[in-house]
Amino acid sequence: MNNYQQNGDDFFLYVLNQNEHIKTTCSEFDSSEYEVRRRYQDFLWLKSRLEENYPTLIIHPLPEKFVMKSMVERFNDDFIETRRKALHRFLNRITEHPILSCSHHFKVFLTEEELAPHRKLGPGFLSRMSETMRAMANSVRGLRSKLEEFAVMQAYVDDFSNKMCSVDKVTHRIIKEHREYMDELKQYGPTYFQWAESEELLAEPLKGVGSCVERCSKETEEQIQHLSEVLVPTLHEYVLCADTLKAVMRRRDNIQAEFEAKNEALASRTTDKEMEVDDLADRVEQANNALRGDWSRWRTSMRADLKSAFISTAAKNVDYYEKVSLTYCPSSLYAVCLQTSRTLASWFFRAAVLPHRC
Amino acid sequence: MLNPVWNFQGFFSVVRMRIASSADSSSNNSRSQMIMADSGSSDEVAVICNTDITSTESENNLINTMVERGTALLKKMEISVAEADKRTGKNTVNMQETYTVYLIETRPAESVSEEGTPVAPDTLWRRYSEFELLRTYLLVTYPYIIVPPLPEKRAEFVWHKLSADNLDPDFVERRRVGLENFLLRLASHPVLSNDNIFFLFLTEEKGWREAVLETGFQDKADSRLKSLSAMFRVKNPDKRFTALKHYSEDLSTVISQLLRIRARVADRLYGVYKVHANYGRVFSEWSAIEKEMGDGLQSAGHHMDTYAASIDDILEEEEHYADQLKEYLFYTEAVRSVCRKHELIQYELEMAAQDLSYKKQQKEELETGTVRIFSLKGMTSKLFGQETQEQRESKVSALEQSIQEGEDALKEKNAESQEFVEKAWNDIERFKEQKEKDLREALISYAIMQISMCKKGIQVWSNAKECFNKM
Numbered sequence: 001m002n003n004y005q006q007n008g009d010d011f012f013l014y015v016l017n018q019n020e021h022i023k024t025t026c027s028e029f030d031s032s033e034y035e036v037r038r039r040y041q042d043f044l045w046l047k048s049r050l051e052e053n054y055p056t057l058i059i060h061p062l063p064e065k066f067v068m069k070s071m072v073e074r075f076n077d078d079f080i081e082t083r084r085k086a087l088h089r090f091l092n093r094i095t096e097h098p099i100l101s102c103s104h105h106f107k108v109f110l111t112e113e114e115l116a117p118h119r120k121l122g123p124g125f126l127s128r129m130s131e132t133m134r135a136m137a138n139s140v141r142g143l144r145s146k147l148e149e150f151a152v153m154q155a156y157v158d159d160f161s162n163k164m165c166s167v168d169k170v171t172h173r174i175i176k177e178h179r180e181y182m183d184e185l186k187q188y189g190p191t192y193f194q195w196a197e198s199e200e201l202l203a204e205p206l207k208g209v210g211s212c213v214e215r216c217s218k219e220t221e222e223q224i225q226h227l228s229e230v231l232v233p234t235l236h237e238y239v240l241c242a243d244t245l246k247a248v249m250r251r252r253d254n255i256q257a258e259f260e261a262k263n264e265a266l267a268s269r270t271t272d273k274e275m276e277v278d279d280l281a282d283r284v285e286q287a288n289n290a291l292r293g294d295w296s297r298w299r300t301s302m303r304a305d306l307k308s309a310f311i312s313t314a315a316k317n318v319d320y321y322e323k324v325s326l327t328y329c330p331s332s333l334y335a336v337c338l339q340t341s342r343t344l345a346s347w348f349f350r351a352a353v354l355p356h357r358c
Numbered sequence: 359m360l361n362p363v364w365n366f367q368g369f370f371s372v373v374r375m376r377i378a379s380s381a382d383s384s385s386n387n388s389r390s391q392m393i394m395a396d397s398g399s400s401d402e403v404a405v406i407c408n409t410d411i412t413s414t415e416s417e418n419n420l421i422n423t424m425v426e427r428g429t430a431l432l433k434k435m436e437i438s439v440a441e442a443d444k445r446t447g448k449n450t451v452n453m454q455e456t457y458t459v460y461l462i463e464t465r466p467a468e469s470v471s472e473e474g475t476p477v478a479p480d481t482l483w484r485r486y487s488e489f490e491l492l493r494t495y496l497l498v499t500y501p502y503i504i505v506p507p508l509p510e511k512r513a514e515f516v517w518h519k520l521s522a523d524n525l526d527p528d529f530v531e532r533r534r535v536g537l538e539n540f541l542l543r544l545a546s547h548p549v550l551s552n553d554n555i556f557f558l559f560l561t562e563e564k565g566w567r568e569a570v571l572e573t574g575f576q577d578k579a580d581s582r583l584k585s586l587s588a589m590f591r592v593k594n595p596d597k598r599f600t601a602l603k604h605y606s607e608d609l610s611t612v613i614s615q616l617l618r619i620r621a622r623v624a625d626r627l628y629g630v631y632k633v634h635a636n637y638g639r640v641f642s643e644w645s646a647i648e649k650e651m652g653d654g655l656q657s658a659g660h661h662m663d664t665y666a667a668s669i670d671d672i673l674e675e676e677e678h679y680a681d682q683l684k685e686y687l688f689y690t691e692a693v694r695s696v697c698r699k700h701e702l703i704q705y706e707l708e709m710a711a712q713d714l715s716y717k718k719q720q721k722e723e724l725e726t727g728t729v730r731i732f733s734l735k736g737m738t739s740k741l742f743g744q745e746t747q748e749q750r751e752s753k754v755s756a757l758e759q760s761i762q763e764g765e766d767a768l769k770e771k772n773a774e775s776q777e778f779v780e781k782a783w784n785d786i787e788r789f790k791e792q793k794e795k796d797l798r799e800a801l802i803s804y805a806i807m808q809i810s811m812c813k814k815g816i817q818v819w820s821n822a823k824e825c826f827n828k829m
Contacts, residue, residue: 156647163644170636177633181626188619195612198605201794205801212805303651307829310658314823318816325812328805 040065042115043087049105050094055251056291057100058298060093061240062086082233089237097297099290146253147288153295154249161242168235175227182220189213215327219320226316234309238302245298248291255280255287431551436465436479437560439538442530443483458530459483460537464560482563486511489537491570492559496550497692498575501699502782503550504789506543507688509536515680517621517628517673528674532681539685549785590705596779602786603697610690613683620680624673631669638663654829661822668818672811679807682800686793693789696782703778707771714764721757724750 043062050059063086094100108118146154192210196203259280266277441461446454463479489508496505513529541560544550555573558566641659645652 159647163640163647166640167637167644170633170640173633173636174630177626177630181623181630184619184623184626188616188623191612191616191619195609195616198608198612202797202801205798209801209805212808216808303829307651307654307826310826310829311823314819314826317819318823321812321815321819325809325816328808328812 036110036113036115038109038115040083040087042109043090045115046105046109047090050100050103051247051251053103053105054100054290055255056248056287056294057097058241058244058248058291058294059100060090061237061244062090064240086233086237093301146256149292150249150252150288153291157242157245157249161239161246164235164239164242168232168239171227171231171235175224175232178220178224178227182217182224185213185217185220189217212324212327216324219323223316223320227313230316231309231313234305238306241298241302252287252291256284259284429546429548429551431545431557432467434467435545435560436463436467437538437541437545438463438479439534439541440481442534445485457485458533459485460534462541462560480561482561484559484563486533486537488559488567489540491567492556493540495555495570495573495575496544496553497695498578499553499555499573500549502696502778503547503785504689504692504696505550506540506547507685507692508540509533509681510684510688515617515621515684517625532677536681536685548788549781590702592701592704593708594704596700596704598783599697599700603694606690606693606697610687610694613687613690617680617683617687620676624676628669628673631666633666634662635666638666651829654825654827657828658822658825661818661825665815665818665822668814672807672814675807676804679800679804682796686797689789689793693786696786700778700782703771703775707768707775710764710768710771714761714768717757717761717764721754721761724754724757 044065047059047062050057063083094103094106100106105118109115112118189210192206192213196206196210199206259277262277262280266274439460440463443459443461444456445459446456448454461481461483463481465477465479486508493505493508496503509532513526544556550556555566555570558569562569638659641655641662645655645659648655
């Protein structure tokens with residue numbers, strides 16, 4: 001997925017470029033090039049189709065429709081870019097998924113010029129309504145028995161959701177503190193330059209320190225940018241993932257509940273609904289297996305994603321301190337030391353240069 | 359005694375002490391050998407002391423610098439402000455109050471007893487108000503000298519974590535260091551170090567107050583104060599002094615601004631570091647629910663806690679830098695005071711000259727009978743008749759005497775002014791040199807502080823990165 005363009009005031013379109021590099025396990029995919037235009041709503045359609053067909057598979061989240069707390073205007077460049085990247089990740093995850101990538105809807109999404117006719121097919125509004133109502137009814141009834149493993153999974157999902165929200169919040173606070181620090185630095189640096197104006201011999205070292213402070217402020221800005229571009233989106237996606245997981249668990253529970261309901265009905269009156277109950281039993285089996293399989297897949301990629309984001313953040317921080325450290329030990333400052341005293345100078349040299357490269 | 363320790367972490371407490379001198383002086387006196395890493399070559403690295411440097415050790419370093427300048431006083435004694443203590447007593451309005459006293463230790467220089475251990479010092483206790491009294495006395499007695507300032511009475515330019523409370527132990531400690539610095543500056547001043555009252559301040563606990571008051575400096579102070587607060591305009595201001603006055607005003611403004619902003623920067627930096635403690639907490643909680651990621655997260659969390667905690671030491675070191683700047687901020691006040699006193703002398707000189715020339719003109723008028731200056735006397739004599747010859751002659755002789763007195767007074771004032779200017783510019787040159795050196799070192803030590811902070815940061819985040827790698 002490459003770029004976007006504006007078409008009227010209402011929405012942005014996303015242009016998808018496909019080429020042979022997209023690998024899927026599905027041989028149905030032909031390898032010609034496609035270029036299609038999609039709106040955000042189309043992505044929503046795709047997601048809901050996939051959820052419907054594969055209720056207990058874990059689908060990577062879409063970026064949110066609205067960003068409430070953000071001060072960013074709905075359609076400004078940063079917002080669009082962030083969203084574009086998230087949509088890109090969404091599609092890539094599907095491509096990598098052994099089952100989802102074979103989805104008919106996915107193929108349609110990627111290849112058909114016009115999506116509108118396809119959107120009309122599929123379960124209509126009413127059937128979707130009834131499904132929701134059934135789900136609600138089932139949740140009221142409650143599950144008869146839940147397998148231990150899914151209870152554990154549920155507990156984990158709840159905890160994970162909490163932790164992700166916390167980490168996300170802390171990260172935003174860190175960004176805020178960095179910003180305020182940077183703002184103060186921007187006033188701090190010029191004061192040294194102002195002082196240098198009324199000095200003679202002191203002007204050199206004063207200007208030196210002033211420019212170091214300015215550099216520090218620039219590096220802090222980059223640090224903020226890195227956090228916003230790498231860690232924040234990843235954490236945010238996993239906050240949304242937690243919600244996805246909760247939904248998946250719910251759907252699995254509903255499938256089980258539906259089966260149990262029909263099973264009960266069968267037991268209380270002898271009808272030929274046995275067939276239906278068998279189908280439902282199969283459905284439960286399938287759903288559970290699908291979830292099991294996807295669960296470990298998801299855990300692996302969660303671990304990889306978060307690990308990578310944290311490593312990148314730590315590396316950036318190391319880089320930040322290295323750069324600032326380097327600013328403060330340029331040769332000019334060393335020369336100033338020399339004027340003062342050779343002892344201080346050689347000492348400074350060692351302090352600044354060893355053990356770290358300068 | 360000090361062990362030469364190459365301890366990067368601890369050097370700040372020394373840097374503040376202007377360790378630069380040993381390479382400058384070829385006369386490696388024995389003290390500098392003890393403190394600096396011993397060597398013949400001046401390329402030798404200076405010793406960085408541990409952070410638990412005692413006051414005697416830190417003062418040793420300072421003395422090292424100042425002894426190079428060689429005042430007689432420092433050559434014969436070591437001075438330090440060793441401790442602080444609380445006392446309660448009745449104050450002037452007979453109310454109980456708690457105040458802090460500081461222990462001043464003096465020891466004959468290069469004193470070693472038979473066993474080779476240092477001789478026990480003489481000690482006495484002084485409170486801050488006594489330091490103030492000493493300074494006021496010096497200001498009045500040596501008006502042409504830029505008298506070193508005292509550390510601030512109340513904490514200013516505090517960032518929010520620093521206490522503004524006068525009884526707070528950190529404030530007291532910083533003040534102790536500041537008072538020691540004040541005494542050492544006095545002791546190394548070519549003129550002030552020879553003052554007897556200063557010597558008594560260091561050596562006589564009782565009776566010192568009376569001795570100061572006996573000098574009668576209060577009277578001088580009162581009259582000077584009155585004239586200083588009066589508004590007067592000098593007709594021919596000395597350009598050099600005017601320039602110096604403007605410079606010190608500029609310096610005062612810019613250092614105040616710098617200190618204010620630095621305090622805000624410190625506040626913000628504190629916020630950045632402390633927020634990371636939340637990572638520590640959350641990672642720890644999160645690690646409890648993870649299997650493979652658990653260990654990595656847990657240990658990363660510990661590093662986050664370390665990172666958050668490290669800011670306290672970092673900012674405490676920075677306070678030394680702020681104190682160095684503050685000292686020069688307060689110095690500008692002393693400089694301005696010298697300029698004002700010069701203005702006063704200049705004004706008095708101009709007044710004396712003016713007065714003399716007026717009298718001379720009066721005499722001339724009386725002698726020649728011409729009225730050049732309008733005066734009531736002249737008018738009345740025109741209206742009511744001339745004075746008699748006798749009257750005029752007696753007036754002339756009275757005037758002549760007055761003129762003679764005026765000329766003597768003018769000569770005296772001139773001499774006074776010249777002496778003041780000469781002595782003042784001597785001290786101003788000395789002060790300029792001292793300022794350049796001290797501030798340059800302060801800036802360098804600030805840079806070194808920043809580098810050290812960065813190195814700590816690099817270490818913590820590298821460690822954290824390793825932990826994340828194990829996730």
